[in-house]
Amino acid sequence: xxxxxxxxxxxxxxxxxxxxxxxxxxxxxxxxxxxxxxxxxxxxxxxxxxxxxxxxxxxxxxxxxxxxxxxxxxxxxxxxxxxxxxxxxxxxxxxxxxxxxxxxxxxxxxxxxxxxxxxxxxxxxxxxxxxxxxxxxxxxxxxxxxxxxxxxxxxxxxxxxxxxxxxxxxxxxxxxxxxxxxxxxxxxxxxxxxxxxxxxxxxxxxxxxxxxxxxxxxxxxxxxxxxxxxxxxxxxxxxxxxxxxxxxxxxxxxxxxxxxxxxxxxxxxxxxxxxxxxxxxxxxxxxxxxxxxxxxxxxxxxxxxxxxxxxxxxxxxxxxxxxxxxxxxxxxxxxxxxxxxxxxxxxx
Amino acid sequence: xxxxxxxxxxxxxxxxxxxxxxxxxxxxxxxxxxxxxxxxxxxxxxxxxxxxxxxxxxxxxxxxxxxxxxxxxxxxxxxxxxxxxxxxxxxxxxxxxxxxxxxxxxxxxxxxxxxxxxxxxxxxxxxxxxxxxxxxxxxxxxxxxxxxxxxxxxxxxxxxxxxxxxxxxxxxxxxxxxxxxxxxxxxxxxxxxxxxxxxxxxxxxxxxxxxxxxxxxxxxxxxxxxxxxxxxxxxxxxxxxxxxxxxxxxxxxxxxxxxxxxxxxxxxxxxxxxxxxxxxxxxxxxxxxxxxxxxxxxxxxxxxxxxxxxxxxxxxxxxxxxxxxxxxxxxxxxxxxxxxxxxxxxxx
DNA sequence: CTGTTAGCGCCTTCAG
DNA sequence: CTGAAGGCGCTAACAG
Numbered sequence: 001x002x003x004x005x006x007x008x009x010x011x012x013x014x015x016x017x018x019x020x021x022x023x024x025x026x027x028x029x030x031x032x033x034x035x036x037x038x039x040x041x042x043x044x045x046x047x048x049x050x051x052x053x054x055x056x057x058x059x060x061x062x063x064x065x066x067x068x069x070x071x072x073x074x075x076x077x078x079x080x081x082x083x084x085x086x087x088x089x090x091x092x093x094x095x096x097x098x099x100x101x102x103x104x105x106x107x108x109x110x111x112x113x114x115x116x117x118x119x120x121x122x123x124x125x126x127x128x129x130x131x132x133x134x135x136x137x138x139x140x141x142x143x144x145x146x147x148x149x150x151x152x153x154x155x156x157x158x159x160x161x162x163x164x165x166x167x168x169x170x171x172x173x174x175x176x177x178x179x180x181x182x183x184x185x186x187x188x189x190x191x192x193x194x195x196x197x198x199x200x201x202x203x204x205x206x207x208x209x210x211x212x213x214x215x216x217x218x219x220x221x222x223x224x225x226x227x228x229x230x231x232x233x234x235x236x237x238x239x240x241x242x243x244x245x246x247x248x249x250x251x252x253x254x255x256x257x258x259x260x261x262x263x264x265x266x267x268x269x270x271x272x273x274x275x276x277x278x279x280x281x282x283x284x285x286x287x288x289x290x291x292x293x294x295x296x297x298x299x300x301x302x303x304x305x306x307x308x309x310x311x312x313x314x315x316x317x318x319x320x321x322x323x324x325x326x327x328x329x330x331x332x333x334x335x336x337x338x339x340x341x342x343x344x345x346x347x348x
Numbered sequence: 349x350x351x352x353x354x355x356x357x358x359x360x361x362x363x364x365x366x367x368x369x370x371x372x373x374x375x376x377x378x379x380x381x382x383x384x385x386x387x388x389x390x391x392x393x394x395x396x397x398x399x400x401x402x403x404x405x406x407x408x409x410x411x412x413x414x415x416x417x418x419x420x421x422x423x424x425x426x427x428x429x430x431x432x433x434x435x436x437x438x439x440x441x442x443x444x445x446x447x448x449x450x451x452x453x454x455x456x457x458x459x460x461x462x463x464x465x466x467x468x469x470x471x472x473x474x475x476x477x478x479x480x481x482x483x484x485x486x487x488x489x490x491x492x493x494x495x496x497x498x499x500x501x502x503x504x505x506x507x508x509x510x511x512x513x514x515x516x517x518x519x520x521x522x523x524x525x526x527x528x529x530x531x532x533x534x535x536x537x538x539x540x541x542x543x544x545x546x547x548x549x550x551x552x553x554x555x556x557x558x559x560x561x562x563x564x565x566x567x568x569x570x571x572x573x574x575x576x577x578x579x580x581x582x583x584x585x586x587x588x589x590x591x592x593x594x595x596x597x598x599x600x601x602x603x604x605x606x607x608x609x610x611x612x613x614x615x616x617x618x619x620x621x622x623x624x625x626x627x628x629x630x631x632x633x634x635x636x637x638x639x640x641x642x643x644x645x646x647x648x649x650x651x652x653x654x655x656x657x658x659x660x661x662x663x664x665x666x667x668x669x670x671x672x673x674x675x676x677x678x679x680x681x682x683x684x685x686x687x688x689x690x691x692x693x694x695x696x
Numbered sequence: 697c698t699g700t701t702a703g704c705g706c707c708t709t710c711a712g
Numbered sequence: 713c714t715g716a717a718g719g720c721g722c723t724a725a726c727a728g
Contacts, residue, residue: 013706024714026716029706056471058474058704060473061412061720064704064721066708067720070408071473083434086434093455102452102453102454103452104453105451105452121450123404124406124407125407126407147402268635287616289690362722363721371699372698372700373721375699377722377723387697409704
């Protein structure tokens, strides 16, 4: 009920409460904010009035006046439905929530134009910071945001062309180790099924892959390298092509969970015993009915660390920077190799 | 660089731009907003000044002045990492984004207290609406929000104790059909592995299950019903208990994806050929190496529909309601039965 | 075409 | 202990 005004969203304001309580809006403000400077009597009246009207303070107006931030953090991802990103989102939010910060979703759908617009929108909304997993290496929009005073932390890829904190995965090391593992098993023809060349993790993981091959004195044959797949469907097609080569690979290394799952379907359909290894662990990876090795890492931690870096920039502790801005930090999350067997599971 | 002021976040204001351009803030406002009423010359000067300062309009201040909403929508879920919720989130966001609305995450972690606090926080932040998947049937906090003028749309469960739009899944029908399917296959002892009794979908799906049994003249034995599992781990334990009964069930019906996946592990570990049917489809459901039937529906649609209902409340079209508020709407999303068979799988 | 006035909801500062 | 004035950043409404 709460007979409302049409001006705002029909919500009662501090003044409505004050009038009903027969005090000034100032007094109402103090009481409602828990300021001790108020008679028990007036306090009671104000509280009663607020309750009756169903008053809720306007967070936006408040922070506008206080010159504080909005308490909003933008989370820029390409596809929230990908478990990697939703896991990341959860990690980020779990760290932000206790600080009274809320996460705003900015889903780019892999579109660079959308990504630029979203970043601009986040800045316009005066988010206190951004956790981003940008799609491409052109990060000028993020650079602009950072330049404009909005703390930016990158997750899973490094800043390009500007300075910012970031949390990375040991892409190179993980890919190299996984490939060495395949080599140790005797595989000599290994296919690579990975994300587009423009994606940092894709190129790093490819480097780890080729590095291992070269270290073993094996050639890197472009015909066995497929990049550009963004969906499991595309990955299945790419893997199928590799398996159809005259001299098909005996093993596949996939650069992320989409490609691994896609390649899995291809291998399964081909009825081949091609060994499968992929970057990223995922639910049910242990249940696929054929051996699978994954380069695992803690996605939740990735998000948490990123959020922690961001919080430390937003709410600085200790001395308010003597003069120079604090240098950008870079955290690398380690990986481990896990092998799932239809029979069971064992970690290496 | 943009020599900043300390007041706000160090960001240049409209007045800074105006001063630099040598015009009034009003003129700057107009130019920057694309208002045609301005000389090409002054327009140029203002633009240049804005660019130089890296000016970005303050969305908050703007909407405060205009008495508009914040353009923020709260998305209340229990666990974003559950693919069901992240899928839902994506559906919601995909509909909201084109309307200039942004989604704010409110992850409750299944905690009722947290849920209440989050709803209060969302209201305080003046979100223009809320899409909620409340954890329990006590929805007084949502009722309060709705009463306070914040449009609320429930997804996957109906409002309890207040009126609101909602989008439901055909829980009863889907569960009943799936159970009938198991009965048709000759199963006479079927276990139920489901979510807590307090969860609407859990009870509805149990009803569909028991209804099918009773219609077939079979007794509903409590010993075969396990409720309360929220995680795959808990579900595995529950299923294991059922499989260890003196007269073990020959089939299991699971009420959601967490329970299905948990039960899968138990069945797999037991080396039993227990038939498995579950509510919710999920990625890799077709790859588990044993037959699995799922009650499928479009989670993305669930989110989209919910968002559409919300948008229609926020930005009403047509006549501004003659007098009575529009009645609450209830949409039900249909389900279908899908059977995944390891043997029957073909390419792609 | 441009500027002035006024105020969205709230709170800091300074009087009473 | 309480109230009045002023302004955060922005923009309708009205001047000029």
